[in-house]
Amino acid sequence: MxxxxxxxxxxxxxxxxxxxxxxxxxxxxxxxxxxxxxxxxxxPPPKLAERIHRAMGAVALNRYPDMLAQNLRDAIAAKEGVEAEEILLGNGSDEVIQCLCAATLEPGETVLVPSPTFSMYRQIAGYFGADTVEAPLREDWSLDLERMLDLMKDRAPKIIFLATPNNPTGTRFARAEVETVIENAPGLVVVDEAYVDFADWSFGPLFRQAPNVVVLKTLSKVGFAALRLGYMMADHRLSAGVNKTRLPYNINSITQAVAREVVEHWDWLxxxxxxxxxxxxxxxxxxxxxxxxxxxxxxxxxxxxxxxxxxxxxxxxxxxxxxxxxxxxxxxxxxxxxxxxxxxxxxxxxxxxxxxxxx
The missing domain is CATH 3.90.1150.10 (Aspartate Aminotransferase, domain 1)
Structure with a gap:
């Protein structure tokens, strides 16, 4: 040519x-x-590292991964006290956020975040033509609940992202305030608990009480950033809908094998x-x-x-x-x-x- x-x-x-x-x-x-x-x-602790090495050695590199990552999802479900069908896995939480936005956002719809917070919420929402509105945190980095509620009323956000503990401030938003946001939200509330293992308590399977809630978690902050594994927990109907935007085989076989060992031996961490x-x-x-x-x-x-x-x-x-x-x-x-x-x-x-x- x-x-x-x-x-x-x-x-x-x-x-x-x-x-x-x-x-x-x-x-x-x-x-x-x-x-x-x-x-x-x-x-990883030596006894976990030994199990990880064995699991990696058993991976058949010539075969595609389990597209459903069933064994890993079962392990996470047991750890979190939820059902496997309520879990969606991503190549890091970033991919889960991208799947959520792809499944729910139309161009011109609004995403609401406190500010400052994790920058990828705005970044990914922008890929799908959404407008991100910020509710500035108070001087002590706590949630300005009144401002949040006003913006929810004025802009009717399709998704509200709440990272708690929040990045980059490190603060945990008060449980009662988060619950008030959930009760008044016109759309989804994504509670991102990426750093929850360094806090004193977790919101847990909050979506069981409110089906408009998604809880995000990741292995990246607890010693396994190289795996790129994040996951969401949500009502099984929502997880099934979001799963339609997930690319096939998005969790490679090595990540599946290693992450399963990590999750099944969480107490060692x-x-x-x-x-x-x-x-x-x-x-x-x-x-x-x-x-x-x-x-x-x-x-x-x-x-x-x-x-x-x-x-x-x-x-x-x-x-x-x-x-x-x-x-x-x-x-x-x-x-x-x-x-x-x-x-x-x-x-x-x-x-x-x-x-x-x-x-």
Whole structure:
């Protein structure tokens, strides 16, 4: 075939709505201690690692995965106290959110989120032509319930996303306020519990009491980010409808095999969650003593803090020391805030030593 003269600009083939969206991007600053992505710093316990290695070795790489991931869904159902038909699996929670939006949103409909919160809610809703409306959180990062209810009345959102504990603030929204949102919502309420294993309680199968509720969970924050496994729990009729937008074989066989071992031996991970919570409190106390870092209470595996010095100077100083944290420099409300993941005791000590060296 001869080379075709360009008569169409490839960029013009992209839908205007998509062209207007910025791609998700995180600057890949080189470092020795990565405390910016809310990953677990711990490898699986040895006895779990041994089972994982055996499970991986038994995977038939020449065969397609189980399209229903039935064994894994059964294991999750047993862990969560729900039915397998109420569970939908995704290649990370991002894919579950994308399936939810694909199944429910029409162009021009509204999605409501508190602000600040996880950026992918807005990003993914935008793919489907939805408008995202924000309800700013209060100064202590609690839910502004009155504002939420007003926006629900004015905009009739098709989906409300509530991450609790919230990212990037680390705060847990009050149970009574979340229940009030659910009771008044004209559409879906998605309760995202990605960080719930570092909090003191969970909403659990809330959808059993309110069929317009979806509960999201993930393995990414508890030591298995590489698996890319998230899941939703919802009324079986809703899960069946959303499942129609899921691509076949979306959960690969290795992820299915490993995640099943993880879920079936969940109790083996709980001491690691306790270590993260203990280190979180130690870090928070140490940060308060600096006099120029103001950490907020957290129920997640990270701490959000206000920086009362020039953020660029502090961020650069940490990077020079080989420590990477998350700086929300492009956020109007968080431009003077950092989020730091709770690492191992050694990583946390390295971070705090770097902080002490900044003048």
């Amino acid at each position: 001869t080379t075709r003269k360009e008569t169409v600009n490839p960029e013009e083939l992209i839908r205007p709505r998509i062209a207007s969206i910025g791609a998700y991007h995180v600057e890949p600053y080189p470092c020795e201690v990565a405390l910016d992505a809310n990953e677990s710093p711990y490898a 709980k001491p690691l969650f306790g270590m993260v919570k203990k280190e979180r409190e130690k870090m928070s106390a140490a940060l308060k003593k600096t006099g120029w870092l103001a950490p907020y209470p957290s129920e997640a595996n990270f701490i959000l803090m206000r920086v009362d010095k020039d953020p660029q100077t502090v961020f650069s100083g940490l990077l020079t020391d080989g420590v990477r944290v998350r700086w929300f420099k492009d956020s109007s409300r968080l431009s003077d805030h950092f989020r730091v993941t709770v690492g191992t005791p050694e990583e946390n000590a390295r971070f705090l030593k770097s902080v002490d060296g900044i003048r």
